[in-house]
Amino acid sequence: MSTATLTPTPRTSTVPRAAEVSRKPLPLLRHSLALAKRSLIKTWRTPEALIDVTLQPAIFLVIFVYIFGGAVAGSTASYLQFLLPGILAQTIATGAIAIGVNLNTDLEKGIFDRFRSLPVPRSAPLVGAVLGDVVRYVIVTVVTLLIGSLMGFRLEGSVLAAVAACLLAIVFALSLSWVSVFVGMKARTSGAVQGIMFLLIMPLSFASTTFVPGGTLPGWMQGFVKVNPLTHLVDSMRALFMGQPVGMHVWWTLAWCVGLVAVFMPLAMRAYRKKV
Incomplete structure (x- = not known):
């Protein structure tokens, strides 16, 4: 009786692509950057x-x-020097509203269902959206300083200090974005996201040192003004732009950044997982 020699058949890998992706270095960062690029392309086209x-x-x-400068500061030139850091802080804060609106719209359109079917970390779409907003914050910083320079604004501090002020504003905006992301995950419509975020941002903007010195505000309001994160951000930027001592304002601003991310990033991730 003859015996047949059996040749073992080579086994094909059955490892799913998602597992292959997970073994690559820093998958969350890579996929988040790819999705951030998607956000930039979307912005470029609209x-x-x-x-x-x-x-x-x-x-x-x-x-x-030009309307309030003379009444508030006695001259438009001096009020411009005081106001520009506040306008930059306010605009960069309100700019964070857009990310929540856009993410809520993507949820309504079912785009996140497609992300769920892809071999990417679950948190990558949210992290990518926040990273993609860096360009928006850089644009508002450049535009504000450019318009202010044309109107007569002049830096009295060093260029390095001015760059530090701009970076501080961008870091704060990225941290505040997680509040908008959380609201975008929880609200039912994009219009509701915009309304809720405006209700949060407007009191922070006006009950602060954005437009007037804190000492001119009513006494009952000054307690809130002193702990308002926008007050610390505006006073930090104002001191850095003007070459003045920053005191503890920079550290309070950074503490607020850490606190916002520590609280609202996990909440946003949890709400996102429940949605998708």
């Missing part, structure tokens, strides 16, 4: 979405400086 970070700071500067 430039009208940048109105809030291009025209808004210019309009606010012109209105407040």
